[in-house]
Amino acid sequence: MPRKKGKKGYKATHRLRQRDKDKRGGNAAQNLPSGEAGSLAQLAESYLENLAVRNYTADTIEGRRDALKVFLLWVVERELLELSEITKPILESYQRHLWRWRKTNGKPLGISTQRSRLGTVKDFFAHLVKQNHLPANPASELEMPRPEKCLPQESLSLQEVKQLLNVPDTTDPLGLRDRSILETFYSTGMRRGELAKLELHDLNRDRQTIRLRQGKGHKDRVVPVGTRALKWLERYLDETRPKLLIDPNEKALFVTSYGEAFNPDVLSRMVSKFIKRAEITKPGSCHILRHSCATHMLEGGADIRFIQQLLGHEKLETTAIYTHVSIEQLKAVHSKTHPAEKPPEPRPDDQENDTGNA
Incomplete structure (x- = not known):
């Protein structure tokens, strides 16, 4: 060359x-x-x-x-x-x-x-x-740059999630599909690639679960899907998916207007568009719903090990970063324990004045 x-x-x-x-x-x-x-x-x-x-x-x-x-x-x-x-x-x-x-x-x-x-x-x-192509490794003592300890992107607030979910026009078949996609992301915390690979048989309506096959690291897992998300999924499957199908043998759970499984990049562009239309200034796409799911569950009292299982993290340290994001819990502890947040004790002269007025 x-x-x-x-x-x-x-x-x-x-x-x-x-x-x-x-x-x-x-x-x-x-x-x-x-x-x-x-x-x-x-x-x-x-x-x-x-x-x-x-x-x-x-x-x-x-x-x-x-x-x-x-x-x-x-x-x-x-x-x-x-x-x-x-x-x-x-x-x-x-x-x-x-x-x-x-x-x-x-x-x-x-x-x-x-x-x-x-x-x-x-x-x-x-x-x-x-493989015996080299007698010694010239890279063995190469010192790697120290890793940075950065917080993940800021999650959406509950109000912002509501704004985002209300963007798709659910009177339109494609809007109904898009609403069910957003609800599934937020309810399960799955990755965009995992959602793109979902097939019809992965959804168990009776048990309210979704099976994620060959996720990150070739790992399978089963995650719960909330009642609200399941209702939107059922509406999509009953009303929209049959209209989008071209090949009746298509197995993908979510299909495009071409009747095919989604490409993850297309999902990212779609969610980014909805975030802008919701007038949310925070940057992000599909992954911000994953962050929001984990953060809101943690703030709601979920044990971090359950969140680890939901997100499919191999190490608890990966999930533990959400403890840094959940500022609401820290604010609550701060207001209860910090001396400056405690109400001032009444002064003796104030008590005398109160007695006299009585």
Whole structure:
């Protein structure tokens, strides 16, 4: 692959998501730079294939592919074509490059993005050592950037949730479908990809549950669906879905106007549009309903371990971040315990005056 020089080549190196999208949000596959047998590119493809054999999710493999593409284009641009040329100082130079890199809006790469890209490179070289392509791992002692402890996006208030749910016109078949989608997101806290993969048999009306198949990390789980959300779902299934179907054998629970299962990107754009129409100034899309579900349940007294199970978090620490978001509980404790919030004790002269007036 010829070396790219100049400003245009520099930018081209870092275009991670140059995807051709059709009008319904489809993505084209991303290819690594081509290479001969034994080249870095060929070894990278072998590494990705190994991830698939080890049952890593398609989303994880795609993310690793994107990260490797950035790294490989960076080394090719510097004519580092041999595996033996990739040393620890070279990798440290790549790490500094990521730290200095600026997006088109002038902002740096997020720490989580830097850690993700470097983590992929470290795992890639560990794989090469295991496969005896290298005698030692040049990335083994690469120090990762310290992670940032950031709060998740602010959740919606109860009033904002009400405003959002009332946006779709439920007298219209598509509006009825959209209302049931919003209600399902808010009731269950599921991810957009999980909702997009729902099939008819995943909904159990009698038990008021939804089965989420192969969620994040290839994990199945069953979540409850509230009475209100279930009523909207039943209306959608009875009144709208039959009108949208083109193929009677379609299994998807929620279908587009094309009669097909939703693409997650389409769901994001749809919910973002509804948030703007509800005149909600907070940024967010499908995930803000997931945050709102967890936060409101926590404020309502739910045990954090039940919320962990609902959201499908592997570690309780992931769910525990919602304890930082739930400011209402902290405000209640603050008002009850802080000395400045306690009513002042009556002074003796005030008591005398009260007795005299009596």
